[in-house]
Amino acid sequence: MISRLLMPIKRLSFSRKLILLFFTAIVFGSILLYMPFSLQEGQNISFLTAVFTITSAICVTGLSVIDISKVLSFQGQLILLLFIQLGGLGVMTFSSLFFLLIGKKMSYKERELIKEERNAESSGEIVDFIKKIVIIVLLIEIVGAFFLTLEFLKEFKFSTALYYGIFHSISAFCNAGFALFSNNLENYHGSILMNMTIAYLIILGGIGFSVINSVLMAVRRDVKRFTLTSKVAILVSMFLTFVGMVLFFLLEYKNPTTIGNLSFFDKILSSFFQSVTTRTAGFNTVPMATLKPATVFMFCILMFIGASPGSTGGGIKTTTIGVIVLYVIGVVQGREHINVFNRRISWDILNRALAILVISIIYVSIVTMLVMTIEDGIGFEKVAFEVVSAFGTVGLSLGITANLSPLSQILIIITMFIGRLGPMTFALALGKKKIKQSLRYPKENILVG
Numbered sequence: 306m307i308s309r310l311l312m313p314i315k316r317l318s319f320s321r322k323l324i325l326l327f328f329t330a331i332v333f334g335s336i337l338l339y340m341p342f343s344l345q346e347g348q349n350i351s352f353l354t355a356v357f358t359i360t361s362a363i364c365v366t367g368l369s370v371i372d373i374s375k376v377l378s379f380q381g382q383l384i385l386l387l388f389i390q391l392g393g394l395g396v397m398t399f400s401s402l403f404f405l406l407i408g409k410k411m412s413y414k415e416r417e418l419i420k421e422e423r424n425a426e427s428s429g430e431i432v433d434f435i436k437k438i439v440i441i442v443l444l445i446e447i448v449g450a451f452f453l454t455l456e457f458l459k460e461f462k463f464s465t466a467l468y469y470g471i472f473h474s475i476s477a478f479c480n481a482g483f484a485l486f487s488n489n490l491e492n493y494h495g496s497i498l499m500n501m502t503i504a505y506l507i508i509l510g511g512i513g514f515s516v517i518n519s520v521l522m523a524v525r526r527d528v529k530r531f532t533l534t535s536k537v538a539i540l541v542s543m544f545l546t547f548v549g550m551v552l553f554f555l556l557e558y559k560n561p562t563t564i565g566n567l568s569f570f571d572k573i574l575s576s577f578f579q580s581v582t583t584r585t586a587g588f589n590t591v592p593m594a595t596l597k598p599a600t601v602f603m604f605c606i607l608m609f610i611g612a613s614p615g616s617t618g619g620g621i622k623t624t625t626i627g628v629i630v631l632y633v634i635g636v637v638q639g640r641e642h643i644n645v646f647n648r649r650i651s652w653d654i655l656n657r658a659l660a661i662l663v664i665s666i667i668y669v670s671i672v673t674m675l676v677m678t679i680e681d682g683i684g685f686e687k688v689a690f691e692v693v694s695a696f697g698t699v700g701l702s703l704g705i706t707a708n709l710s711p712l713s714q715i716l717i718i719i720t721m722f723i724g725r726l727g728p729m730t731f732a733l734a735l736g737k738k739k740i741k742q743s744l745r746y747p748k749e750n751i752l753v754g
Contacts, residue, residue: 323726324726327363327722327725327726328722330363330388330391331356331359331360331363331722334359334362334363334384334388335352335355335356335359335360336355337359337384338350338355338358338359338377338381338384338385339352339355342378342380342381343377343378343380343381343384344376344377344378344381345375345376345377345378345381348375348376350371350376353711353714353715354370354371356718357369357370357714357717357718358370358371358373358385359385359388360718360721360722361481361483361700361721362385362388362389362392362481362483363388363389363391363392363725364392364619364698364721364722364724364725365389365392365393365479365480365481365482365617365618365619365698365725366481366482366587366619366694366695366698366699366700366721366724366725367476367481367482367483367586367587367588367698367699367700367701368587368691368694368695368700368702368706368717368721369483369706369707370706370707370709370714371707372487373385373483373485374484374485374486374487375487382472382485385483386472386475386476389475389476389479389481389483390475390479392479392481392617392725393442393475393478393479393480393481393510393617394438394439394442437514437518437521438514441514441517441518441521442478445478445506445509445510446471446474446475446478446506447474449470449474449477449478449502449503449505449506450467450470450471450474450475451470452470452498452502453469453470453473453474453498453499453502453503454466454467454469454470454471455470455498456470456493456496456498456499456502457469457470469485472485473485473503474502474506477502477503477506477507477510477586477588478506478507478509478510478617479510479617480507480510480511480585480586480587480612480616480617480618480698481586481587481617481700482582482586482587482588482699482700482701483587483700484588488592489588489589489590490503490588490589490590491589491590491591491592493590494567494571494574494575494578494590494591495567495571495574497574500574500575500577500578500590503578503582503586503588504577504578504581504582507581507582507585507586507588508542508546508581510586510612510616510617510618511542511584511585511586511611511612511613511616511617511618512538512539512542512612512613512616513534513538513612513613513614513615513616514615514616515532515534515535515614515615516534516535516538516539516613516615516616519531519532519534519535520535533645533646533648533650534614534624536645536646537623537624537627537628537645537646538613538614538623538624538627540627541613541623541624541626541627542584542613542623545580545584545607545610545623546577546580546581546584547580548580549579549580549581549583549584549603549607550573550576550577550579550580551576552600552603553575553576553579553580553600553603554572554573554576556597556599556600556603557576557591557596557597557600558572560595560596560597562592562595563575563591563592563595563596564576564591575590575591578590579591580607582701583604583607583608583699583701584607584608584610584611584612584618584620584697584699585608585611585612585616585617585618585619585620585697585698585699586618586699586700587694587699587700587701589701593701593702593703593704594703594704596703598686601686601690601703604690604701605689605690605693608620608693608694608696608697608699608701609621609665609669609693609696609697610622610623610625610626610697611623611697611698611699618697618698619696619697619698619699619724619725619727620696620697620698620699620724621661621662621665621728622661624658625658625661625662626658626662628643628650628654628655628658629655629658629659629662631643631644631645631650632655632658643655661727661728664728665696665728668696668720668723668728669692669693669696669720672692672696672716672719672720673685673688673689673692675716676688676691676692676709676713676716676717679710679712679713679716680705680709680710680713683705683708686703687703687704687705688705690702690703691703691705691706691709691717692717692720695717695720695721695724696720696721696723696724697724698721698724698725
C-alpha cells in the first residue's frame with residue numbers, strides 16, 4: 306500500500322523531488338514554530354507568519370515579519386537555528402548524513418538528488434563529499450562561535466554569550482542573516498572582532514563547498530591547479546567584494562545616518578562588512594532604511610548576483626555572471642571561444658548561464674510589479690530591494706517586511722523558495738526533458754544591437 310502511494314513520487318524528476326523535500330520541510334517546520342512552546346509568554350503569531358519565518362530560515366534568507374528576539378522563545382529560536390543549519394547544509398544532504406550515521410547505504414537516485422541539490426559536477430564521490438562538508442562546516446562554525454563568544458562575553462554572562470556565539474556563527478556561515486538583536490548588528494559597527502569573524506564566516510559559507518574542498522585538496526596534496534569553478538568563483542567574489550566596499554565607502558562617506566559620523570577606520574570596516582554581507586548574508590551594522598538611492602541600486606546588483614554555486618547563498622551565482630562577462634569580453638575582442646585561465650568553456654555552460662540570467666530578471670521583474678500593485682503606498686525602490694533581497698536569499702530590507710500584506714508575504718515566500726533552490730531547478734521541474742531534434746532547419750541571420 307505504502308509503495309503504491311510512493312510510486313508517483315519515485316517517478317518525479319530529481320528537480321521535482323528536491324522541491325518536494327524543501328516544501329515538506331517548510332510545512333513541518335512551520336507547524337513546530339506555530340506551537341505555543343515556540344513563542345514567548347503573551348506572544349502569538351499567525352500560521353502565515355510561521356511559514357514566512359521558517360521559509361526564511363531554511364532558505365537561509367533572514368527576512369522576517371517578527372522580531373525573533375522578542376517573539377520566539379528559547380525553544381523557538383533553537384527550532385529556527387535547526388532549520389537555518391538544515392537549509393545551509395541542504396535538506397537532502399542533512400537527511401543523507403542521518404542515514405549514513407545509522408549505516409544505510411545510499412542509492413544511485415539519492416546520490417543524483419544530492420548532486421542536484423549541492424550543484425555538484427559528479428555523483429561518484431558524493432558520500433565522501435558529504436562527510437567532508439559536515440566536518441568542514443562543524444570546524445568553521447566552532448571557530449566562529451569561539452571568537453563571537455569572546456565578543457559577547459564583554460556584555461553577557463558565559464551561558465548567554467556562548468549561546469549567542471553559537472547562534473550567530475551558524476547564522477553567518479549559513480548566510481542566513483538572523484540576529485538575536487532588534488537592530489541586527491548595528492551596535493557592533495566598531496568591533497573588529499565581530500565584523501571580521503562574521504565576515505569570515507559569510508565568505509566561507511558563500512564561496513561554496515566545492516571551492517573550499519578544492520583549496521583543501523590543493524594544500525594537502527600540493528596540487529598547483531585549482532578547478533576552473535574555484536578560480537572563477539574566487540576571482541569574481543574578490544572583485545565584487547572590493548568594488549562593493551569602495552563604492553559603499555564613497556557613496557555613504559558623508560551620510561550622517563550611516564557611516565558619515567564614524568571614524569575613518571570604522572568607515573572602512575563598515576564598508577567592507579556591508580560589501581561582504583550584502584551579496585548573500587543579510588547582516589547589517591548600519592541602518593538600511595537611510596541608505597542613499599545610488600547605494601540601494603548598487604546593493605540590488607550585488608544581491609542579485611549572490612554567492613557561488615554549491616554554497617549556502619542564493620542569487621544567480623558568481624560563476625554565472627563570470628561566464629557571461631567573459632563571453633561579452635570575447636565578443637568585443639572577436640574571439641571564437643570563451644577562454645579563461647588557459648581553458649575553454651563550452652557553449653552549453655554559456656547557454657545555461659544566459660538562461661539563468663534571463664529567467665531571473667523576468668521573475669524578479671514580475672514579482673516586483675505584482676508587489677507594487679498590491680502595496681500601492683510603497684515606492685519602487687523599497688519593493689525592488691525587498692524582492693531582490695528575497696530572490697538572492699540575502700535578508701536585507703529597507704524596513705517594509707513587517708508591513709507587507711498577506712498576499713505580498715506569500716509572493717516573498719515563493720521568491721525565497723525559488724532563490725534558494727535556483728531558478729534553473731524550477732525551470733527544469735516545470736519543463737520537459739531535453740529532446741534531440743532530428744530535423745534541422747536552414748540557418749538565417751537576424752540583425753541585433
